[in-house]
Amino acid sequence: MDLSLTTRQEGNHTVVVVGGEIDVYTAPKLREQLIDLVSGGSYHLVVDMEGVEFLDSTGLGVLVGGLKRVRAHEGSLRLVCTQERILKIFRITGLTKVFPIHSSIEEALAASE
């Protein structure tokens, strides 16, 4: 299972829908996508992780890198995730304190208003 990425615009937010496995092999693809968005002026990102089947520390690193980039432009990076096995990884690493995590894209967009 490879990584799939699609993006769409929702008002002044860009929603990035991620599917498949984010690991040391596929993480560079996600990193490039986030870098491209920020270089293109998208500073408010919502990353939908509902279709993610696997996430490792490399993937966490890429998300943190993305957050750093948008913050440099006073932007935001919100995550959408309800999968327990993925949420557990954010809890173990303490990254729930760093990323706002929402249960739906609508909720993430509303929280960002």
Next chain:
Amino acid sequence: MPTVELRFAALNGHVRTARMIATAVSRRAGVPAGAADEIKLAVTEACARAVRVNRRHSPDSPVHVALVDTPDTFTITVVDCGRAGDEVAPGPDGGLVTASTLLDLEPEAADPPWWSDTSDDDSAEDSAGFPPGLGLALIEGLVDEVEISRGPDGVGTVVAMTWHTGVEAAPYKTAR
């Protein structure tokens, strides 16, 4: 004699191979679903770490993985060929530092040190913003028992991870 043994070239692409094999072996061993998820992530972190270490110090050496299934336990050992103790961040008590300590997230640090590392060098690994040892810290949070030791002849590091999968043994952690 391990149930399954694997030796792979230190390439990122093969970490996935190791993950798939570990998943298949754990499934065959009948470990509970929660432990199977932990095994999948822990073997990935251990192998990704071993690949990094080997590529740095001994790129031609393979990473060695052994999976051992007994009625009560499931053990995975990952051995690299780097410098002993590379990418291991030992805590003051001799155990491993937890992820949130490594990331300096406790106490509430608004901007942990790794955070300010805002190099926009796209050639750099994004994980470079993460302290080395994060993979092991994640493992520590996932595995029932972790033992880190020096490799044979002082070369490399051995990461041994054991899950208590037997009904008689202590139930594995469901959530943390």
